[in-house]
Amino acid sequence: MLRRSFTYQLASIAEDAVGPAARLFESRFGLDVHELRVLRLVGDQPGVTFTTLSRQTKFxxxxxxxxxxxLIKGGLVRREIDENDARHFRLYVTADGQALRERADPLSLELETLILSVLSLTEQAEFRRILDKLSGWLDREFMTELQARYPEMAGPAKKARS
Amino acid sequence: MLRRSFTYQLASIAEDAVGPAARLFESRFGLDVHELRVLRLVGDQPGVTFTTLSRQTKFxxxxxxxxxxxLIKGGLVRREIDENDARHFRLYVTADGQALRERADPLSLELETLILSVLSLTEQAEFRRILDKLSGWLDREFMTELQARYPEMAGPAKKARS
DNA sequence: CTTATATAGTTTCAAAATGCAACTATCTTA
DNA sequence: TAAGATAGTTGCATTTTGAAACTATATAAG
Structure with missing residues (x-):
């Protein structure tokens, strides 16, 4: 079999993994995966600010x-004006939001376990470790490196569309 | 640091990897990454049929x-009616298409090398091996398994949108 | 032979997502 | 008190989406 481009392979795996999850979360909790992503990011970083958040979402x-x-309209997240700088909002997950996460997280975990079940435990650990290493690099140095090597491409991330 | 959901992490890596590539291919070759994906899939499987192809593209x-x-309008791919069954088209990359691939492939490889450069060679090999294993499973048994466990979600893959 | 049904692939079209740019509001500096 | 700068939101034209309808060929049944 021909070696497929690594980016294609990644995108393809991500789609296979996210697509079904999206439908499940939608049908069980009426929650869009994008909303879930934001809900989680806020939940994991209470008081996070909009700009920081939007860098992480990749939207x-x-x-x-x-x-x-x-999310705010739905009462899952609430925002507070920063007392030192009224331009900022500080974001927090509400009790309802937390409750929803607590229902959604087990399903995520279940799916994740299923997806990874084809790998041995050692492989799973190794895979995770590598992914962490990659994410770290991609979030930080990589972007700078890219700009330096390919100055032709300025501007922010455009829709990857997989 | 909190452990992020694996699917989020994957999607996020894929976006970071594909996004910049998309802009580069666009600016250098005027070629959309989706088109490139299809061009490659056809090139790697001369005579492939539309339905097979569309399962692979994930679109x-x-x-x-x-x-x-x-792609056909641009003269990069050509199609022929199957002589045994006129409902099918058989798809082939044209000489122009091939030439374009030959210009585009080195750039892909370059980017790929850069992305993976944070990993040791052993890790790269291990990562690839794991990805292959995962893709195989996701393409085949996984979907069946999912349907069995979560009958509530029928229908074909929906936009994952990451 | 004629009708029914299935399969391959394309096209249409309304609804949704995108992303730039303009906008509001606050803060900082001078 | 005016001139920027920064935070976040919203308007809106354009693009993308995906389900459904459609064309065309093949196959099966009576």
Missing amino acids: ERSATSRILSS | ERSATSRILSS
């Missing part, structure tokens, strides 16, 4: 803002 | 059809 700022609005 | 059939049309 556009405007998209993140809209998702956030919908 | 909707209609999207695949549109991308294919654009």
